[in-house]
Amino acid sequence: MADSIISNGFAKKINTSTKQGNGVCHDDSSSPIKAQTIDELHSLQKKRSTPTTPIGSAPSSAFSLITEEDRQRQQLQSISATLASLTRETGPKVVKGDPARKETSTKVAHVAHHQYAPAINISDSSLKFTHVLYNLSPAELYEQAIRYEKGSFLTSVGALATLSGAKTGRSPKDKRVVKDENTERELWWGKGSPNIEMDEHTFMINRERAVDYLNSLDKVFVNDQFLNWDPENKIKVRIVSARAYHSLFMHNMCIRPTEEELENFGTPDFTIYNAGQFPCNRFTHYMTSSTSIDVNLARKEMVILGTQYAGEMKKGLFSLMHYLMPKRHILSLHSGCNMGKDGDVALFFGLSGTGKTTLSTDHNRYLIGDDEHCWSNNGVSNIEGGCYAKCIDLSREKEPDIWNAIKFGTVLENVVFDEHTREVDYSDNSVTENTRAAYPIEYIPNALIPCVGPHPKNVILLACDAFGVLPPVSKLSLAQTMYHFISGYTALVAGTEDGIKEPQATFSACFGAAFIMLHPTKYAAMLAEKMQNHGATGWLVNTGWSGGRYGYGSRIKLSYTRKIIDAIHSGELLNANYCKTKVFGLEIPTAIEGIPSEILDPMNTWPDKDAYDETLLKLANLFKNNFETFTNYKIGEDNSLTEEILAAGPIF
Ligand SMILES: Nc1ncnc2c1ncn2[C@@H]1O[C@H](COP(=O)(O)OP(=O)(O)O)[C@@H](O)[C@H]1O
Ligand SMILES: C=C(OP(=O)(O)O)C(=O)O
Ligand SMILES: [Ca+2]
Numbered sequence: 275m276a277d278s279i280i281s282n283g284f285a286k287k288i289n290t291s292t293k294q295g296n297g298v299c300h301d302d303s304s305s306p307i308k309a310q311t312i313d314e315l316h317s318l319q320k321k322r323s324t325p326t327t328p329i330g331s332a333p334s335s336a337f338s339l340i341t342e343e344d345r346q347r348q349q350l351q352s353i354s355a356t357l358a359s360l361t362r363e364t365g366p367k368v369v370k371g372d373p374a375r376k377e378t379s380t381k382v383a384h385v386a387h388h389q390y391a392p393a394i395n396i397s398d399s400s401l402k403f404t405h406v407l408y409n410l411s412p413a414e415l416y417e418q419a420i421r422y423e424k425g426s427f428l429t430s431v432g433a434l435a436t437l438s439g440a441k442t443g444r445s446p447k448d449k450r451v452v453k454d455e456n457t458e459r460e461l462w463w464g465k466g467s468p469n470i471e472m473d474e475h476t477f478m479i480n481r482e483r484a485v486d487y488l489n490s491l492d493k494v495f496v497n498d499q500f501l502n503w504d505p506e507n508k509i510k511v512r513i514v515s516a517r518a519y520h521s522l523f524m525h526n527m528c529i530r531p532t533e534e535e536l537e538n539f540g541t542p543d544f545t546i547y548n549a550g551q552f553p554c555n556r557f558t559h560y561m562t563s564s565t566s567i568d569v570n571l572a573r574k575e576m577v578i579l580g581t582q583y584a585g586e587m588k589k590g591l592f593s594l595m596h597y598l599m600p601k602r603h604i605l606s607l608h609s610g611c612n613m614g615k616d617g618d619v620a621l622f623f624g625l626s627g628t629g630k631t632t633l634s635t636d637h638n639r640y641l642i643g644d645d646e647h648c649w650s651n652n653g654v655s656n657i658e659g660g661c662y663a664k665c666i667d668l669s670r671e672k673e674p675d676i677w678n679a680i681k682f683g684t685v686l687e688n689v690v691f692d693e694h695t696r697e698v699d700y701s702d703n704s705v706t707e708n709t710r711a712a713y714p715i716e717y718i719p720n721a722l723i724p725c726v727g728p729h730p731k732n733v734i735l736l737a738c739d740a741f742g743v744l745p746p747v748s749k750l751s752l753a754q755t756m757y758h759f760i761s762g763y764t765a766l767v768a769g770t771e772d773g774i775k776e777p778q779a780t781f782s783a784c785f786g787a788a789f790i791m792l793h794p795t796k797y798a799a800m801l802a803e804k805m806q807n808h809g810a811t812g813w814l815v816n817t818g819w820s821g822g823r824y825g826y827g828s829r830i831k832l833s834y835t836r837k838i839i840d841a842i843h844s845g846e847l848l849n850a851n852y853c854k855t856k857v858f859g860l861e862i863p864t865a866i867e868g869i870p871s872e873i874l875d876p877m878n879t880w881p882d883k884d885a886y887d888e889t890l891l892k893l894a895n896l897f898k899n900n901f902e903t904f905t906n907y908k909i910g911e912d913n914s915l916t917e918e919i920l921a922a923g924p925i926f
């Protein structure tokens with residue numbers, strides 16, 4: 275039977291080629307050829323569509339007031355204005371499309387700025403075109419990256435492997451914020467603050483440097499996208515960059531506009547100029563290295579010079595949200611977020627590497643987001659449209675959803691792969707320990723789209739305690755939640771050098787001091803109020819060491835941490851039996867289903883009890899010293915809460 279079907283199929287084909295009956299066997303027997311030349315044939319291969327020319331080919335709405343032609347021109351003018359030199363008072367001649375392609379649109383926009391007196395503004399840059407590759411699709415960006423960017427390769431599963439250059443992590447010491455009348459008053463400055471000042475003039479020098487660099491290139495990439503899934507608080511962002519890798523990264527990480535949203539995009543609320551391949555000039559005032567990440571809130575702009583690490587853009591926009599959202603009485607959170615089948619929402623706070631992405635990606639729950647959220651009066655919303663997972667030692671067994679999200683469209687930063695098979699070796703840290711995967715959130719099968727949810731029920735604070743003295747889980751009072759939120763503790767191990775290294779304690783207010791813009795107590799007060807109003811419970815989960823500190827004990831098994839988190843979600847832990855630890859005064863459960871009870875109190879797991887006591891006191895002292903800077907501040911309107919928070923730290 276099967277045989278005859280196959281032979282019938284073949285027979286049919288052969289029959290059609292002999293239809294002409296002239297005895298000559300033709301292989302072009304199907305419909306007549308539509309192209310007269312090879313060029314024409316190639317032009318048939320690609321159907322005209324919208325992404326690169328989002329405005330042009332879409333059928334115009336019956337109600338549209340302007341012609342498509344005008345809309346195209348307006349959009350080009352908007353991009354030319356974005357790229358304008360402020361000293362030469364002109365925008366570049368902008369043209370859409372790849373300069374290497376013939377079919378490049380011939381529409382040109384050139385913007386002159388007349389707010390200053392007309393000046394002689396002739397320079398070479400005004401004679402050349404700036405080609406703009408606007409909101410390209412992942413496939414187009416792959417082609418651009420593979421053709422033109424060194425270090426871009428397809429992996430065996432179709433992800434795009436890239437290198438971020440000399441910088442493989444963020445550069446917080448090179449971040450600058452323009453201090454003007456408003457920001458001087460509004461922002462957190464001084465000791466402990468991530469906001470290092472620069473003046474407006476220096477910002478303009480760096481901005482001009484970035485714009486000139488971008489305009490000197492053959493082409494630039496422009497992404498127009500959104501932040502925040504809460505429709506009432508959506509922010510429009512434009513990212514101008516020089517690398518396809520950066521454009522694809524932001525395509526994945528920000529919220530992707532629909533065609534219609536793109537047509538009506540208008541003026542962005544914020545613009546990033548990413549000239550990361552080009553250094554800043556170290557003779558410039560305030561510059562202490564060749565890297566500079568500059569934020570100007572008044573101009574609604576950010577300039578990146580001297581670093582190609584893509585996370586800088588993502589986290590730069592997060593800082594922006596930490597400024598804009600509190601103004602609207604919305605709390606911005608450095609946390610992951612997911613929701614159970616019954617609508618119970620959990621937040622996962624924690625510093626880099628503590629498990630936000632890993633634990634919010636839970637096969638039994640809906641993923642709302644892995645890293646950046648807002649908590650408004652309507653509930654929670656993800657700021658982003660994608661996830662950014664660490665992939666060092668990634669395994670299919672332990673983290674199947676993240677593993678499967680690494681496929682076509684995903685950016686894989688700084689991973690090492692087999693030259694021939696292009697299979698990635700996730701254990702290889704030759705380039706960096708901080709290998710990363712950036713993928714659109716819908717690559718996680720149970721992502722909740724749109725990424726919004728009701729008010730959180732559980733607030734989980736993650737700490738990777740390499741000292742090994744914090745319990746795997748403890749239930750917190752509201753005051754303790756605030757104490758640990760403001761402290762923002764974690765202790766990771768420095769790297770993978772030989773020999774046992776002392777764990778390095780890090781305290782980062784609100785579990786994200788590098789990104790907050792206002793004083794930590796502002797965010798803490800909002801969190802306390804929201805948790806109180808919505809009856810959320812706080813938890814402290816140690817995803818770090820057990821059985822001794824780093825070098826002696828070992829990291830708590832991910833499967834145990836997942837069981838702990840399950841017990842929080844299900845409500846099992848809320849009603850468990852508790853006992854209180856000494857020094858930190860933490861409530862720890864006496865038993866959790868599926869976990870050996872003896873590990874719940876870390877003291878039991880240390881063979882050397884004196885060493886445990888000593889290490890516990892050492893950590894308690896570090897907490898105490900860190901909190902001293904906050905003892906002079908009031909948290910919210912409620913004086914008694916402030917007192918309680920101060921008393922909720924370690925007592926010894
Ligand atoms: N018990 C554990 N809990 C959470 N993560 C763990 C645990 N043990 C090992 N890990 C690893 O630690 C890393 C946590 O990183 P990630 O979830 O990306 O952190 P974040 O999103 O907070 O920066 C992952 O590589 C994960 O596999
Ligand atoms: C993107 C980052 O965040 P995290 O490590 O918290 O995922 C980062 O720190 O660069
Ligand atoms: Ca993460």
Ligand SMILES: [Mn+2]
Nearest residue numbers: 625626630645
């Ligand atoms: Mn993060």
